[in-house]
Amino acid sequence: MLWIALIDRIGSGLWASVSVLYFTYVTGLSVAQIGTLVAAAGAVGIAGAPLGGRLADRLPLTHVLIALQLLRALASFALLTTDNYALLLAFSAAGSLGDRAANVLTKLYATRVSGPDRVRYQAVNRTVANAGWAVGGLVAAGALTIGTTAAYQWLLAGDAVSFVAVALATARCGEPPSATRTIATSKDSVPATRPASPWRDRTYLAYVATETVLFLDDAVFKVGLPLWIAHSDQAPHGLAPLLMVLNNVMVVTLQVPLARFGATTTAARALLIPLSAVFAIGGLTMALSATGGVVTATLFLTAAATAFTVAEMLHATVSWELSVALAPDTAQGAYLGVHGLAQAVQRSIGPLAVTAAIAAGPLGWPLFGATIALTCLFQHRVVRDRLSHPALSVPPVTVSEH
Incomplete structure (x- = not known):
């Protein structure tokens, strides 16, 4: 594959x-x-x-x-x-x-x-x-x-x-x-109950809702950074494509090494805490890029791109594990399909969220980062009970139960 x-x-x-x-x-x-x-x-x-x-x-x-x-x-x-x-x-x-x-x-x-x-x-x-x-x-x-x-x-x-x-x-x-x-095809086995539906699983739906917010890093690179730079009096306009290159290089070189920090369900959930801090740092450095001259703007925007890229990689690791660990093995396709809605919906609301942050001025970015950071903490709490004690209506996951 x-x-x-x-x-x-x-x-x-x-x-x-x-x-x-x-x-x-x-x-x-x-x-x-x-x-x-x-x-x-x-x-x-x-x-x-x-x-x-x-x-x-x-x-x-x-x-x-x-x-x-x-x-x-x-x-x-x-x-x-x-x-x-x-x-x-x-x-x-x-x-x-x-x-x-x-x-x-x-x-x-x-x-x-x-x-x-x-x-x-x-x-x-x-x-x-x-x-x-x-x-x-x-x-x-x-x-x-x-x-x-x-x-x-x-x-x-x-x-x-x-x-x-x-x-x-x-x-x-x-x-x-x-x-x-x-x-479904076994002649010797008849399921006692219908396969679980993600649409009736309130915990999973709440998790997917938080995922929609955590995927906003995508809108930062596609819309937020280019627009922020384009409307900045200090940031070089040629910096935007270079930050996209930085994002791509970091993902190619660091995604696999970082994945080991979320290799189990417990580790993936724990990773939400440092992830919240990285999102907050990304929002803060974006705001600080408007406080000085060309050099200051360039350094802080590079720091912001680095922070949001690290957040992107950490969230990808967490998302891969939790989206499966929270799903029953008898309905993985249906559950992962609903999880896929988070990224799809983000593509619609993401541009609106980052343009709102830009329109609010420098204080908009710290609020943007803080909102995602708080969502990380909320997700950490939402999935706690399910991972510790799977709901009776949802069959246990196939692997990585801790």
Whole structure:
């Protein structure tokens, strides 16, 4: 699956950095139309996570993944065929739905095949994925120097081809064991109760709600830092892409070493305490970047990017472990699908949260960091009872009970 992650992210890197430019210069959409298209596609994509999770509890996981990758490929190829706005919106929404569902099922696959080593496996997978993003982004940057319609179209075609390649590679992967499907197909075993539903699990839903806030580090790098720098009188505007490079390099080099601090359920929960401090530091250093000249702004913004990157890596480690440890083994797909909503919803509310922090001035960033820090502490408390004493209505987790 690591090679699959690499190919997938190289393709996504080709498209993600030029999608707005493609819709602007190739299909001729206005800024308002592009904004609406991206928002609508993102809204449809939210449904992909729970839908994919439920399908994976009923059908062979690899078969569902192959279908989703082919859906993403068809959606990308279809974008090449039209400049009709309604069709572009429909194809983008289909691709977004497949993307969010495939992300959840890739995590579920890793959970099923890696067992107790799932945190390290996910860390390695994320490192490979980030390397793929970097390679795809570099190729896209080179193509942008050409700047022709054909160059944009070839990048989109490359993204589509990568999904076909991933589907073919997935077809060669073995089907991981599934407690849900084993129970459902066994002639000798009849479940005493219906599989647990995440929608009736108040603890898990509360956990997912806190996860939506903790994923806001993504909006910091995609929207917050670039906008803050763009509206700063002191920060060099060229600093924004350099901080993105810093984020990528740190994730590639440090994600795996940091994963060992959250290798068990108990350790992952304990990691929420230092994570809260790192988020608070990130917000504070962002505010301090507005207190001096160019050198001060550069140093504090670099410190803020470093802090939020560390927070991103620590949260990824915690999230990988707790999202599975809190789920019953007979409904992992459904539960991880609901967990996937956190990241999908964050993509909608994240830009609003960071722009609100910017609009509030320097004091907005400490409040932003403090809000996430308090959410970390709240999550630490929310999951305590479940991890210590699993609820009677929820079957025990498969591995890593402590």
